[in-house]
Amino acid sequence: MAKDMGCVCMNKESNHNNNKRNSSISLMRTYIRTLALLLLFIVVFINYKQLIQFYSAFSLANAMTQIEIEHLSSKGLLLDLGYFLGIVFLLHACWAAVITVSCRSWFLLSDNDNVKTQCWLILLLLHYIFILSANAYFYPTSLLGIFRGTPLANGVFIGILGTLLITNFIFAMVQALLPRKRLFIASALVMTLLTPVVIYNVLRTTEQTLATSSDKPNIIIIGIDGLRPDHLAHKGADNKLAPNINKLLSQSLIYDRTYTPQGRTYVAWMGILTGQYPITNGARFNLAPPELVDLRLPLITALKAQGYQATYAMDERRFNQIDESYGFDKAIGPKIGAADAIIASFADLPLINLWVNTPASHWLFPYLYINRAYGKTYNPHLFNQEVLNGLAVDKPNFLAVHFCQLHWPFTSKDFIELDKSRWDGNYNHYMYQEMIKKVDRQVDEFMKGLQGRGQLNNAQVYLLSDHGEGFMLAKDRLTLDKLHSSQTEDSDNRLNVAAWGHGTNNLAQEQSEVLLASIRYKQGKPVNQAGVVKGLFSLIDVAPSIFEMQDFKLEPQDNPFDGRPLKALDTNTGGEEYVFVESSLPVNAINASFIDDKKVMSETASHYEIRDNGRIVMKPAAYQANIRLKQRSVYYQDWQLTLLPKDNNIILVNTREKSWQSLANYQGDAPWRKMLNSMCKHYEKDLDSMSEYNASNCNF
Numbered sequence: 001m002a003k004d005m006g007c008v009c010m011n012k013e014s015n016h017n018n019n020k021r022n023s024s025i026s027l028m029r030t031y032i033r034t035l036a037l038l039l040l041f042i043v044v045f046i047n048y049k050q051l052i053q054f055y056s057a058f059s060l061a062n063a064m065t066q067i068e069i070e071h072l073s074s075k076g077l078l079l080d081l082g083y084f085l086g087i088v089f090l091l092h093a094c095w096a097a098v099i100t101v102s103c104r105s106w107f108l109l110s111d112n113d114n115v116k117t118q119c120w121l122i123l124l125l126l127h128y129i130f131i132l133s134a135n136a137y138f139y140p141t142s143l144l145g146i147f148r149g150t151p152l153a154n155g156v157f158i159g160i161l162g163t164l165l166i167t168n169f170i171f172a173m174v175q176a177l178l179p180r181k182r183l184f185i186a187s188a189l190v191m192t193l194l195t196p197v198v199i200y201n202v203l204r205t206t207e208q209t210l211a212t213s214s215d216k217p218n219i220i221i222i223g224i225d226g227l228r229p230d231h232l233a234h235k236g237a238d239n240k241l242a243p244n245i246n247k248l249l250s251q252s253l254i255y256d257r258t259y260t261p262q263g264r265t266y267v268a269w270m271g272i273l274t275g276q277y278p279i280t281n282g283a284r285f286n287l288a289p290p291e292l293v294d295l296r297l298p299l300i301t302a303l304k305a306q307g308y309q310a311t312y313a314m315d316e317r318r319f320n321q322i323d324e325s326y327g328f329d330k331a332i333g334p335k336i337g338a339a340d341a342i343i344a345s346f347a348d349l350p351l352i353n354l355w356v357n358t359p360a361s362h363w364l365f366p367y368l369y370i371n372r373a374y375g376k377t378y379n380p381h382l383f384n385q386e387v388l389n390g391l392a393v394d395k396p397n398f399l400a401v402h403f404c405q406l407h408w409p410f411t412s413k414d415f416i417e418l419d420k421s422r423w424d425g426n427y428n429h430y431m432y433q434e435m436i437k438k439v440d441r442q443v444d445e446f447m448k449g450l451q452g453r454g455q456l457n458n459a460q461v462y463l464l465s466d467h468g469e470g471f472m473l474a475k476d477r478l479t480l481d482k483l484h485s486s487q488t489e490d491s492d493n494r495l496n497v498a499a500w501g502h503g504t505n506n507l508a509q510e511q512s513e514v515l516l517a518s519i520r521y522k523q524g525k526p527v528n529q530a531g532v533v534k535g536l537f538s539l540i541d542v543a544p545s546i547f548e549m550q551d552f553k554l555e556p557q558d559n560p561f562d563g564r565p566l567k568a569l570d571t572n573t574g575g576e577e578y579v580f581v582e583s584s585l586p587v588n589a590i591n592a593s594f595i596d597d598k599k600v601m602s603e604t605a606s607h608y609e610i611r612d613n614g615r616i617v618m619k620p621a622a623y624q625a626n627i628r629l630k631q632r633s634v635y636y637q638d639w640q641l642t643l644l645p646k647d648n649n650i651i652l653v654n655t656r657e658k659s660w661q662s663l664a665n666y667q668g669d670a671p672w673r674k675m676l677n678s679m680c681k682h683y684e685k686d687l688d689s690m691s692e693y694n695a696s697n698c699n700f
């Protein structure tokens, strides 16, 4: 009897062991099956996105950054792409582990493999529904927001399902670990240690540290990409488009008729920071090879010597690579590199989207975090917080921050409602106006953040845009001045006076005219005179103004400023200022309303290379050659004179009348000789890289 009992016991024991072994094998198999399915879903999703997208992800990436297959040999680019793929795999591997552990407690209820498989399938499905629902709820413009508009993309449903799945997981974890005391205590310890880290990270975004008062003013330059002054109330636009910016401007000194040195973000910002024209500082195109640009910024050197913290912040760095190598203490924004465009075009997967706006994303997805170019998840509030949190509280700040929501392709995290009363058939212009409302709210929140942190207790703020934007609007179009010219309509049609985008055509006035305003704050309130300063100004006037205000002096080795300090209201500028504007590449396709990627590729692909650090730059040889293709303009009083690279005609524009004529047929009394002389003198250094037409027009 005793023997029998022992036998039964042994049988029971070995049965139990068998079960245990079965269940452990089955869990491993479950994990592999889960991971394989999750990875398969990625492939299916990518193909699905390709199907519903007019342009494939890769061709769009190509079009935006002119990447060729040969570029894929760049070590930096491969490392960045490898890191991204590794993180995507890791996140899915962790998710598969969560699903597998969650299955364990259900598997213990039955020995039947069919039941187990059914349990697994149901759990997998519930997890997937949860991820897809949350993605559709938080990021409705995601291409995989397939539950959008269904009860599944409802906050209550997602909350309940999420709670159930988390409870299931925690229960299964405790159940698995409880019998193994040491493991359980170790896990509990890790969790306890991790909790404060998580809480700190969550709270970090809401913390508000008050700045200590300094006798040196904070100097803050706020740039809004592509903001056209004629879309603001002081130029007669509907106040509803940008109520907060308009309110800010009503308290500012606005410098009327300010031009960008070139309608491109990086070149414009280099002009702002150096106080020099592109021909002086060498930054003549976006993505300029660093060795051809004078990277020393005397403004930053002088401010740092006075104890300032210098910060450069930008939420889209594809075309603007200003960072710490320009002397800044801090650069805030997504990582810079060719991988940006490729990763952003592949990234739209539910699990990635749900991680992008968490603090960990800073390390997990450095190319997607606070990246406005990945518009599907971009959160303006998060970028604001990141910049505000980066400001020094124990010393004065110099901050240059640039908001890019207004940049092409005018998309956002949320869908834009169509207001039929304002629809004029111009999709880009409609979306642009909708995005103005969004950037207006972002700037307002940012200003309130500065105020709340005491950063406006003593501050000089400049509000500006880096360029305008061409939408081929009827009201922007220059007309041929027949009164002062013998020209016919035929040649009117031949001359391209309008263009899409920015930096593409100097004759499209709306591309180069920008906003420039300044406000002096004391104790959080504006204390300056408000009004419109008449005259001609350039973005390059900002740096000399800061030098004058701070009583800084240039060092002997520094090039002098091209810009002039901005004047107070009622100062008579004499009207003798000349302001120069040069175009970027005359590429029409890249800023066209619908990108023709093949056209862009054939026009510009060979101009770029990817360096070992993974960054795209223009090839030095192409850089020199492209300078030949520039349009060059000078503004003087109500006139603009433009040299075209492939045309012997010099174009004279009356900016007040919005009319143009060719100088060859011109019979009026515009001061064009003075203008031509000053322009030729300004671009004298370009002689070797100027077209023969331009050189002969200048009598070089």
Ligand SMILES: [Zn+2]
Binding pocket: 225, 226, 264, 265, 266, 407, 466, 467
């Ligand atoms: Zn820009």
